[in-house]
Amino acid sequence: MSKPRSTTPGAGCLALLLLCLLGPLAGSSQAATPVASFASPACPTDVATWHIAYRLYWTSSLGQTTSRSALPSTLRRAEEFATDVSEDSACGVRAVVDVFDEGAAIWPASKNSEGSPADTQAFLAAGGYDWIFYRFPSNGESYCAITNSTGFPTQGTSPSQSRFPVDPEGRLGCEAGSRFDCTCEPSDVLMEHEWLHAVVAFYNPRLGWPRPDVHGACAHGFPGSRCPGEGVNEAYFAAMMQGLVEEADGPKGIEPDEWTRQGTPAHPLISHPRLRVRALRRARMSVSLPPGLGGSVRLTVKTRQGRTVRTQLVRTRKLVFSIPRPGRWLVCLDFEGSESYYRARPCSEWSFYRSDFAHRGRK
């Protein structure tokens, strides 16, 4: 047999409307003091709290600027966002938003502002933040808000960021009911939309997420004023955040107790399961599962051409099975996830030779 080659899902971009989810970035270190800090109202009990940094840039490396006159409304919306988080989740989760005035620091602009400051990851780490929002002068980006997650599409890995380019003149537009354009000041609900991309990437609700999660308002009968394609609908977000989005096979979304059970990106209480596949002697293989997995795993053995020769549920911690004949085989495990572990679908390819079968039949 030969060493397995793992196949994992490719990094993806959920490019819907002008709001989107992209791949990873990195950086170095910084210590800073917030100019304002807004916390969700207190809840009856202690619940998971997302610590979010909101960094405001006024000048870009391409010379664009945005007016400081918008600062009061920027702060007001950050405060509203923090309130929305606890209210819309029925106190399942809270947020603390620390706002940083980056002063004379220059936003590293590029054609479509794919980049962000080099200290992003270090800033998150230094402040113990779960997430980061950037507001900066627009350079005509193809989006009004975008979310980068180093945790997508596998869940619960590094915390990351959302970016909001704003009109250089500081005009405000979103709340007038116009369609999105890049002159918008990020509203509380637009911030909530982007944050929810992070939430969907991180949490593993027992009911599952509705489809197409953050962008599903119209599909679930929350029409608002902008269907089709509604992406910013607070009532829908609240339903997602309470496990109340109705679908044919039952409600979807995250229920109030699950936020605290699973933690936050900087303090995760849920982890990736170690689903081990090993080759044994005599053309046998074993699957080993961690204790307390909280669910069964479906094992599928396929030929390289994709024909399934074995499929079964693994309900015990260890299972040994035989490979039927020499050749290359794809061994896939499918775990739906649980309260302790993320869903996982590893596949690995194995080669078996005639010599591996030589002893078969002997005692």
Ligand SMILES: [Zn+2]
């Ligand atoms: Zn989106």
